[in-house]
Amino acid sequence: MDDWLIAIIKVVCIWVWVLLIAVVMTWVERRGAALIQDRPGPNRAGPWGLFQPLADGIKLFTKEEIIPTKAQKFLYIMGPLLFSLPAFSAYAVVPFGDKIILGGKEIILQVSDVNIGFLYILAIGSMGVYGVILGGWGSTNKYSVLGGLRSTAQMVSYEVPLGLALLAIVFVYGTFSLRDISLAQQGTFLGFLPNWGIFKQPLGFILFIVAAYAEANRVPFDLPEAESEIVSGYHTEYGSMRLGLYLFGEYVNLVTISGIIVALYFGSWHMPYIDLGAYLGPISWGVVSFCIFFLKVSFFLWLFVWVRWTLPRFRYDQIMGLGWRGLIPLALFNIFITALFIQLTV
Amino acid sequence: MDLYFWVFASMSVLAGLFTIAAKDALPSAMGLLTVFIALAALYLHLHAPLIAIFQVAIYAGAILILVVFVIMLLMAPGERLAAIQANVSYRGFGALLGLCLIGLVVVGIKGVSDIVSMKALPEGFGAPSMFGDLFFRDFLLHFEVVSVLLLVALIGGIYLCKKKL
Numbered sequence: 320m321d322d323w324l325i326a327i328i329k330v331v332c333i334w335v336w337v338l339l340i341a342v343v344m345t346w347v348e349r350r351g352a353a354l355i356q357d358r359p360g361p362n363r364a365g366p367w368g369l370f371q372p373l374a375d376g377i378k379l380f381t382k383e384e385i386i387p388t389k390a391q392k393f394l395y396i397m398g399p400l401l402f403s404l405p406a407f408s409a410y411a412v413v414p415f416g417d418k419i420i421l422g423g424k425e426i427i428l429q430v431s432d433v434n435i436g437f438l439y440i441l442a443i444g445s446m447g448v449y450g451v452i453l454g455g456w457g458s459t460n461k462y463s464v465l466g467g468l469r470s471t472a473q474m475v476s477y478e479v480p481l482g483l484a485l486l487a488i489v490f491v492y493g494t495f496s497l498r499d500i501s502l503a504q505q506g507t508f509l510g511f512l513p514n515w516g517i518f519k520q521p522l523g524f525i526l527f528i529v530a531a532y533a534e535a536n537r538v539p540f541d542l543p544e545a546e547s548e549i550v551s552g553y554h555t556e557y558g559s560m561r562l563g564l565y566l567f568g569e570y571v572n573l574v575t576i577s578g579i580i581v582a583l584y585f586g587s588w589h590m591p592y593i594d595l596g597a598y599l600g601p602i603s604w605g606v607v608s609f610c611i612f613f614l615k616v617s618f619f620l621w622l623f624v625w626v627r628w629t630l631p632r633f634r635y636d637q638i639m640g641l642g643w644r645g646l647i648p649l650a651l652f653n654i655f656i657t658a659l660f661i662q663l664t665v
Numbered sequence: 666m667d668l669y670f671w672v673f674a675s676m677s678v679l680a681g682l683f684t685i686a687a688k689d690a691l692p693s694a695m696g697l698l699t700v701f702i703a704l705a706a707l708y709l710h711l712h713a714p715l716i717a718i719f720q721v722a723i724y725a726g727a728i729l730i731l732v733v734f735v736i737m738l739l740m741a742p743g744e745r746l747a748a749i750q751a752n753v754s755y756r757g758f759g760a761l762l763g764l765c766l767i768g769l770v771v772v773g774i775k776g777v778s779d780i781v782s783m784k785a786l787p788e789g790f791g792a793p794s795m796f797g798d799l800f801f802r803d804f805l806l807h808f809e810v811v812s813v814l815l816l817v818a819l820i821g822g823i824y825l826c827k828k829k830l
Contacts, residue, residue, distance in 0.1 A: 393692075434714070435714055438719075439718060442721040442722035442726060443721075445721075452691075452733055455737075456737065471730050471737065472734055474730060475727060475730050
């Protein structure tokens with residue numbers, strides 16, 4: 320009974336927390352854009368425009384829901400749902416802190432520590448594209464179809480380097496569980512570097528982050544919705560809360576991806592050089608580890624915004640060329656080097 | 666009565682029927698997606714989470730997306746499949762392939778007597794390491810032979826695409 324209660328509390332808390340970050344991210348995105356473009360940005364609703372997401376939400380909720388006459392109704396309605404559902408469920412295996420000991424009971428700060436951890440994320444992550452496809456096809460609009468088409472090609476191409484980069488991580492840590500990988504990143508390495516994934520897999524990290532940006536459809540890989548070419552791509556025909564689900568799902572994806580990057584490459588909840596867990600009590604360490612993890616995640620969330628408003632968009636053939644001729648050979652090379660290194664040292 | 670099994674088994678059969686009966690290409694592909702997901706749920710039930718994940722990540726996440734890519738490239742939304750479905754030779758080939766598949770299943774099911782006598786699963790059943798042992802130790806030769814098949818398919822694909830070799 321207790322276990323069930325704990326599990327439910329964790330699911331609800333994490334869900335609300337991820338939603339909250341996603342909401343705040345919409346504000347960060349717009350303020351960040353304004354900062355980079357040297358203009359004020361949304362600053363009327365509340366202090367520094369902090370209530371802007373609330374106003375946006377009210378707007379999206381109260382707008383009239385329109386289904387275009389020629390749209391294929393069922394597909395059109397299913398699109399946003401299929402897009403946001405995987406986004407919400409992928410976070411289940413990402414850790415968000417070490418553990419809390421309450422009343423002699425050890426509670427790990429992760430919804431579920433499954434053995435096949437990030438394979439689950441890969442599988443769930445590849446489901447999101449169906450929402451884009453259904454939306455694009457169901458709208459019966461040529462720009463929407465083009466957006467969906469681009470999305471499929473991009474998703475298939477970049478899933479390969481993403482998977483290969485993760486494979487090299489499995490070589491290094493010998494496990495699929497994100498919690499075990501996080502635990503293995505404590506202490507230092509070679510005497511002076513923190514024992515983080517990025518120092519063991521520098522090339523792997525670059526491959527992973529590039530492929531992850533492509534999977535999340537973020538600039539410079541936002542070809543499925545390139546507004547200068549195909550209006551808004553797959554969500555051209557969408558409005559009100561259905562559009563909101565698409566936009567919102569994207570931010571939830573960003574939170575998940577940042578969480579994975581931190582857990583795999585940036586030492587999860589570990590501070591470099593100092594093992595705070597040895598000095599703090601079980602409860603305060605739980606809270607502190609959560610804060611450290613979240614600080615790192617915030618940096619990567621900000622990086623998404625930073626990159627979006629700094630880089631221009633690729634041309635379509637450049638995207639495909641980068642994926643197949645650039646990233647995949649590099650990822651194979653990375654796997655080869657990692658395997659060779661492990662073979663020679665272990 | 667195993668409710669979980671019946672729910673997902675009937676779901677996969679119904680979705681399979683929808684896949685071959687649908688009038689549009691993309692909904693038909695979505696039917697196939699449902700079949701894959703229902704099968705993955707059944708694998709989970711059989712204590713094979715890794716195979717379930719592969720089912721979703723590879724079949725639903727990669728192969729079916731390629732199928733959808735081709736559909737989106739060659740057809741327009743609202744375009745009906747009737748012209749293709751009316752083609753008798755397609756149907757004949759489909760029936761032939763289906764019969765071959767059923768034949769294979771029948772041949773495979775001859776070992777069903779093993780299933781009747783229940784036995785406990787070994788420790789760590791369905792774990793990634795066990796999976797790896799099967800692939801890279803016990804059935805290494807079979808696995809590599811299949812990879813040769815893929816290589817042949819790759820070369821064939823390149824040969825078909827290149828105008829001048």
